[in-house]
Amino acid sequence: MxxxxxxxxxxxxxxxxxxxxxxxxxxxxxxxxxxxxxxxxxxxxxxxKNKEDILVSLFEEKMGQFVSKIKEEIERIEKADEKLYKLIEMHFRQLSEDPSLAIVTQLELRQSNKRLRFEINEVLKDYLALMDDILEGGMKDGTFQAQLKVKLVRQVLFGTLDEVVTNWVMKEQRYDLVDQARDVHYLIYNGLRKHN
Amino acid sequence: MxxxxxxxxxxxxxxxxxxxxxxxxxxxxxxxxxxxxxxxxxxxxxxxKNKEDILVSLFEEKMGQFVSKIKEEIERIEKADEKLYKLIEMHFRQLSEDPSLAIVTQLELRQSNKRLRFEINEVLKDYLALMDDILEGGMKDGTFQAQLKVKLVRQVLFGTLDEVVTNWVMKEQRYDLVDQARDVHYLIYNGLRKHN
Amino acid sequence: MxxxxxxxxxxxxxxxxxxxxxxxxxxxxxxxxxxxxxxxxxxxxxxxKNKEDILVSLFEEKMGQFVSKIKEEIERIEKADEKLYKLIEMHFRQLSEDPSLAIVTQLELRQSNKRLRFEINEVLKDYLALMDDILEGGMKDGTFQAQLKVKLVRQVLFGTLDEVVTNWVMKEQRYDLVDQARDVHYLIYNGLRKHN
Amino acid sequence: MxxxxxxxxxxxxxxxxxxxxxxxxxxxxxxxxxxxxxxxxxxxxxxxKNKEDILVSLFEEKMGQFVSKIKEEIERIEKADEKLYKLIEMHFRQLSEDPSLAIVTQLELRQSNKRLRFEINEVLKDYLALMDDILEGGMKDGTFQAQLKVKLVRQVLFGTLDEVVTNWVMKEQRYDLVDQARDVHYLIYNGLRKHN
DNA sequence: GATGAATGAGAGTTCATTCAT
DNA sequence: GATGAATGAACTCTCATTCAT
CATH class of the missing domain: 1.10.10.60 (Homeodomain-like)
Known part of the structure; x- marks a missing residue:
């Protein structure tokens, strides 16, 4: 054993x-x-403490690792758009590599009651803050437009990633999720960058 | 009565x-x-037939109306980017006007089991097809880039709308949801249109 | 059936x-x-409402009947000492005739938690009030001594009846409980009446 | 420590x-x-041996001391009615001085199951025998009536003491228990003594 | 069509007791 | 003798669904 x-x-x-x-x-x-x-x-x-505590702990534990790994990689990168790409790519890669976890986070954990979902959101805040950092960095250095509403953009980004992963899970993971990273990044980045 | x-x-x-x-x-x-x-x-x-059937029917009924109204409005519009804006705006407006329905679709119905969620997805197909039409139209007439992957873009669009509404519901509807339409459209459209 | x-x-x-x-x-x-x-x-x-509610209801129902019957009989009697005898006799008789109930009230119901026991005491108040009436009546008409402390005497009376019945139950009802009424009455009455 | x-x-x-x-x-x-x-x-x-054994031992230990102390005091006394008074007074005094023990013996231990309560009764036998001695002594020397049924009188006495203490515990010990001894003794003694 | 009393399967949690260290 | 982590049996209550009226 x-x-x-x-x-x-x-x-x-x-x-x-x-x-x-x-x-x-x-x-x-x-x-x-x-x-x-x-x-x-x-x-x-x-x-x-009880059954619910298993779920919260599960999410904290796994999500904690999930976010740490992304953070770690991103710190080594300079450019905001490359950071953005890395985040997308690693979001997909990590869930790709642990399909059970993907099923649990994308489908099953959402069936929990509202209270538990608020606790889960609490755990997510760290991740959202990381997205904010990337966005604000890019706005400062001119990679992204300066007048973006960070909170809204973050919802676009997170909503997109979440939906793409959920779709992949519901399609029973029949295609390669990480392959989507390039295109997703292109769409999002195009929405954010400066245009002449 | x-x-x-x-x-x-x-x-x-x-x-x-x-x-x-x-x-x-x-x-x-x-x-x-x-x-x-x-x-x-x-x-x-x-x-x-049973309790689940109430929920599916509820979703069919409400979502049917939801989509019809958007379709109706969009048919009158020519330009793809304006159609896109209308869809976003009406998505937000309709849920804004029926907060009970918003709570049910964004939070409560997701607590149902996987099987019910597959049925719900079935109902959503009509809506997703509408999105596809707009996107394909725009690709044809040159409003959007020609090589977009429609299925993926639709996920970006739907994921974004869904997340923005959910955020609004979880923030207890303390701000105006329809006000977000302009910015969301800008971000999405920017991601899709041609750039020189 | x-x-x-x-x-x-x-x-x-x-x-x-x-x-x-x-x-x-x-x-x-x-x-x-x-x-x-x-x-x-x-x-x-x-x-x-729940399991405990069965027990409280059981006690209310049975104790209600128990007390009513005694009340009914006592109203027909004039003399305080005869009322006292009747109460003792009927207390014993009724429990004698329903041994299951006797087991439940004397042994089993006392195993319930403190909260339930307080509720049971509430139900008993009616019975204790009846005892008080008899005692006060007898004090007024000269059957009993005038300076008795009613609340204390009631404890003597109730404690005695309770113990005698419990004893009978624990001795597995091997003797006749009603036969004890005469002697118990004699002892209690002797304690209460005037002496020259 | x-x-x-x-x-x-x-x-x-x-x-x-x-x-x-x-x-x-x-x-x-x-x-x-x-x-x-x-x-x-x-x-x-x-x-x-097990949890129940703690409770039985607890009762044996505490009750043993309880009875010994009363025995000790009573041996020094000659007259039966004074012995009776001493027993009542010390019964009240000892429980008065150890309210935790009073709560445990009057309320909590009664929630144990029937088997444990039989074992507890076993422990009580010593105390009941002491009561019998006092009563028989008084019957012999003419303090009490000669034809008393000792077993029954003992139930009156024990039932009374038990109820008075329980009452005091349930009333949250808001009055002085030992103060009751005089009146209780008067009532019981009156019931037992010879009358002209 | 409409009713609502009756059904009964199903699961989280506690805690006395054990036993390897 | 002493420890305390691990065990696993046991029971109340809810609620979707049925069916006789």
């Missing part, structure tokens, strides 16, 4: 992603997650 | 929108909808 | 008394009560 | 009384008692 080494906390979160991706949010009983994780039902509650 | 005239079918759908907007998807029991509609629980099942 | 005539509400309460007397408070699941009553589990919740 | 000296056995029993008085019987988990006692959960099971 590769599980011997992993702490139970991680073990349970990974099991949750798999179980939810397989069975859907509403058919993912705690007992199923426990079984997949190889622990007793009660053990779950030593690490999580 | 204004309800005397309305057929029970409509009565129930309207009640469903109100109940879901007020209580949230997961607290909208069939009995609550029946009460609000002024009919017995059992009566619901004379008009709808 | 003799049950056809009875309304479900009564049916459930009667079933509850039997089930609790047989299995003890902590082994009386709602499903057991439903089965004994011949209804579905869910039906219970059409008539009672 | 004053606890260093105390053996774990005592430490756990004292913790149990406090925890139960504070939280109520049903919210007094073994882990809470362990924490209060400053030992690990598992340690409890080195000293007690």
């Amino acid at each position: 590769e599980n011997k080494a992993k702490p139970k906390y991680k073990l349970i979160l990974d099991a949750a992603v798999e179980v939810i991706a397989e069975n859907g949010y509403h058919h993912s009983q705690v007992s199923k997650i426990a079984k997949k994780a190889g622990v007793a039902d009660g053990t779950i509650y030593l690490y999580f | 204004e309800n005397k005239a309305k057929p029970k079918y409509k009565l129930i759908l309207d009640a469903a929108v109100e109940v879901i907007a007020e209580n949230g998807y997961h607290h909208s029991q069939v009995s609550k909808i029946a009460k609000k509609a002024g009919v017995a629980d059992g009566t619901i099942y004379l008009y709808f | 003799e049950n056809k005539a009875k309304p479900k509400y009564k049916l459930i309460l009667d079933a509850a008394v039997e089930v609790i007397a047989e299995n003890g408070y902590h082994h009386s699941q709602v499903s057991k009560i439903a089965k004994k009553a011949g209804v579905a589990d869910g039906t219970i919740y059409l008539y009672f | 004053e606890n260093k000296a105390k053996p774990k056995y005592k430490l756990i029993l004292d913790a149990a009384v406090e925890v139960i008085a504070e939280n109520g019987y049903h919210h007094s988990q073994v882990s809470k008692i362990a924490k209060k006692a400053g030992v690990a959960d598992g340690t409890i099971y080195l000293y007690f």
Whole structure:
């Protein structure tokens, strides 16, 4: 078992992603997650307050890593439009590489109640702030138009990425998601850059 | 009572929108909808196969009207970029004018299970086809670039509209949604048009 | 079935008394009560808010009848000491005639939590008030000493009755409870009456 | 820490009384008692067979002391009616001085199941025997009537004391319990003594 | 067509107890 | 002797759907 080494906390979160991706949010009983994780039902509650807490933690954990990785790569890049491209490309790449996670974030987690979705939004703020940074950087250095409304542009960007990924998931991942990055970047960048 | 005239079918759908907007998807029991509609629980099942059918019907009905109205307006317009603007503006306007419906479509209906969401997507196809028409028209007459990937652009457009409306709903509709139409159109159009 | 005539509400309460007397408070699941009553589990919740509500209702219903019957008999009697005797005799007689109820009130219901016990005490107030009436009547007409502390005497009386019945229940009802009435009355009355 | 000296056995029993008085019987988990006692959960099971055993031991220990103290005092007294008074007074005094214990014995321990209550009754036998001794002594020496039924009188006495203390606990100990001793003794003694 | 009382399957969570260290 | 992480059985309540009237 590769599980011997992993702490139970991680073990349970990974099991949750798999179980939810397989069975859907509403058919993912705690007992199923426990079984997949190889622990007793009660053990779950030593690490999580309740079922919802598993989901929030799952999202925090995975989204945290997701954003960190993008941040890391972007810091090495100078130009705003290249940063933008990198963000798009890595957004697609990371979800591409973990299809279970993609199913969970794009479809299943949205079935949670409003309160949980607000908590999820809280976690997303970090990501949105990263987008704002790129946009503001580009506006300053002249890559993008100066009078853009950052909050609105960020909604265009996030909405686009989210929809493109959701589409890919609902089409059962039958095409390559990362391939879309170039075109998406072109459309968005064209919308933002200066034109003569 | 204004309800005397309305057929029970409509009565129930309207009640469903109100109940879901007020209580949230997961607290909208069939009995609550029946009460609000002024009919017995059992009566619901004379008009709808099951609870899910209420939701699908609700979406079909409302979305049907939603799309028809936009179609109607757009047919009168010649230029592709103006059609595009009209679509954006009316998308925002219609949801602006029916906040209960906005809450239901943007937040509550997404809590339904995957199967229901596939059915909802089915209903959306008509709307997406309309977008495709506008885009293809613009590509033909030279308003937009000729080599655009329609399916992808449609995702950018729909994803953007959806995100902007969702944002507005989650911000508790504290600002004017229709005011955003001009800027959103500018960004999208800029992404699509020819540049010298 | 003799049950056809009875309304479900009564049916459930009667079933509850039997089930609790047989299995003890902590082994009386709602499903057991439903089965004994011949209804579905869910039906219970059409008539009672929750499990605790069954118990409170049970106590209110049974205790209400219990006290009414005693009241009725006592009204016909003039002398305070005879009223006192009647109360004691009927207290014993009624519990004697419904051993299941005796088990439930003397042993099982006391296992409920503090909150429920406060509600039960509320129901008892009527009975205690009846005791007060008898005592005050006797103090006025010279049957009992005039300077008695009614609240304390009532505790002596109730505590005594309660203990004697509990003893009888715990001794598995191997002797006749009503036979004790004469002696208990003698002891209590002796404690209260005037002495030369 | 004053606890260093105390053996774990005592430490756990004292913790149990406090925890139960504070939280109520049903919210007094073994882990809470362990924490209060400053030992690990598992340690409890080195000293007690199971949770119930804690409660029985608690009652044996405390009740043993309770009865011994009363016995001790009573041996010094000659007259039966004075012995009776002493018993009443000390019953009240001891519970008065340890309100946590009073809550536990009068309210919380009664929520235990029937089997535990039989075991508790076993422990009480010693106390009841002491009452019997006083009563029989008084019957012999002419203080009390000769034809009293000792077992019944003992129920009157115990039932009275128990109810008076319970009342005091439920009234949140807002008055002085020991003050009641004189009146209670008067009522009981009057019921027992010879009258001319 | 309309009613609404009755149904019964289904799941999150607690906590006494164990046992490897 | 002492620890405390892990176990897993057990139970209330909700609500979509049915069907006799």
